[in-house]
Amino acid sequence: xxxxxxxxxILILASACKFNTQNDNALPIYGNRTPVPKTVDGKxxxxxxxxxxxxxxxxxxxxxxxxxxxxxxxxxxxxxxFTSCPSICPVMHRNMLNVYEAYKNDKNVTIxxxxxxxxxxxxxxxxxYADKLxxxxxxxxxxxxKKEEIFKLSESYLVRKPEEDAKQLFIHDGYFILVDKxxxxxxxxDGTVPDQVNHLIADIKTLKAEPDQQ
Amino acid sequence: MxxxxxxxxxxxxxxxxxxxxxxxxxxxxxxxxxxxxxxxxCQNCHGSDGQGLSALIPSxxxxxxxxxxxxxxPCFIKxxxxxxxxxIGKKAYDGDMPPVDLSPIEIAEVLxxxxxxxxxxxxxxxxEEVQKDLxxxxx
Numbered sequence: 053x054x055x056x057x058x059x060x061x062i063l064i065l066a067s068a069c070k071f072n073t074q075n076d077n078a079l080p081i082y083g084n085r086t087p088v089p090k091t092v093d094g095k096x097x098x099x100x101x102x103x104x105x106x107x108x109x110x111x112x113x114x115x116x117x118x119x120x121x122x123x124x125x126x127x128x129x130x131x132x133x134f135t136s137c138p139s140i141c142p143v144m145h146r147n148m149l150n151v152y153e154a155y156k157n158d159k160n161v162t163i164x165x166x167x168x169x170x171x172x173x174x175x176x177x178x179x180x181y182a183d184k185l186x187x188x189x190x191x192x193x194x195x196x197x198k199k200e201e202i203f204k205l206s207e208s209y210l211v212r213k214p215e216e217d218a219k220q221l222f223i224h225d226g227y228f229i230l231v232d233k234x235x236x237x238x239x240x241x242d243g244t245v246p247d248q249v250n251h252l253i254a255d256i257k258t259l260k261a262e263p264d265q266q
Numbered sequence: 267m268x269x270x271x272x273x274x275x276x277x278x279x280x281x282x283x284x285x286x287x288x289x290x291x292x293x294x295x296x297x298x299x300x301x302x303x304x305x306x307x308c309q310n311c312h313g314s315d316g317q318g319l320s321a322l323i324p325s326x327x328x329x330x331x332x333x334x335x336x337x338x339x340p341c342f343i344k345x346x347x348x349x350x351x352x353x354i355g356k357k358a359y360d361g362d363m364p365p366v367d368l369s370p371i372e373i374a375e376v377l378x379x380x381x382x383x384x385x386x387x388x389x390x391x392x393x394e395e396v397q398k399d400l401x402x403x404x405x
Contacts, residue, residue, distance in 0.1 A: 138364045142311045186320040
């Protein structure tokens with residue numbers, strides 16, 4: 053009898069494990085969601101509208117105008133930085149280089165880094181930075197926009213809103229945000245921690261396999 | 267007489283061992299504290315393995331450069347670098363390095379750490395040495 057209970061317990065545990073792994077193949081969707089009731093064929097069904105990244109207007113390191121339209125149909129990773137940043141940015145971009153290396157030949161994946169110091173980080177400065185960093189082509193854009201707009205935009209990415217600081221110039225956090233083709237946030241990773249960035253590289257692959265990301 | 271010789275024979279190595287030991291302990295003390303200073307003040311930019319960042323931030327693995335510029339290293343740390351072109355590890359760097367506010371002993375410690383990590387082997391860089399070098403900085 054005891055054996056039977058034991059076997060049963062193992063079976064239940066094992067099935068519990070199995071149950072949990074079923075959702076592993078889809079990444080979560082972050083942010084606020086709004087249920088919208090609508091009528092389909094006379095029946096009321098609830099549709100969910102997920103939080104998405106709003107439109108923005110910027111210029112990249114080549115001087116090309118880049119808006120959210122340029123990211124239509126792309127999976128992308130976003131972060132916030134500035135070129136003269138003495139603290140966490142070098143760590144972030146050392147790690148982001150790994151993401152770049154992993155997906156630089158993949159036209160579906162883009163990296164964007166918004167500068168939070170547009171006054172200093174002109175197109176020329178961004179181009180110089182990109183050259184020195186060793187990035188070419190259109191896989192990784194460094195974007196300059198209006199400061200207030202970028203600060204406001206950062207809230208939609210669920211990162212800490214940058215603050216100006218006398219000593220460090222700007223205070224910001226080092227998160228990398230994974231955004232899907234529907235402009236929904238699918239993951240946030242501490243860009244200063246190599247393990248988390250490896251996780252991001254793996255998650256991009258997972259995301260790409262989802263039916264509505266093809 | 268015999269006793270004196272035997273005594274000296276024992277005494278002399280004892281001094282040697284003692285002084286060696288002291289230097290060794292000193293080195294270890296510098297190196298260990300230097301590691302902490304490095305983690306807090308240098309690692310973000312220069313990397314956990316002193317690898318730097320592409321052509322933006324120089325690596326700390328160019329042993330020849332470090333040896334050649336040994337007496338300038340304390341100045342680089344204390345006063346930073348601006349508008350200076352340095353060839354490190356066969357790459358040209360023209361970016362700025364911010365000054366790092368460290369005391370001479372901390373500079374000596376971090377230099378001892380860097381100078382004996384990442385494939386470098388410079389031995390102890392003492393506080394006295396650093397202090398002398400700092401007086402000659404051209405700023």
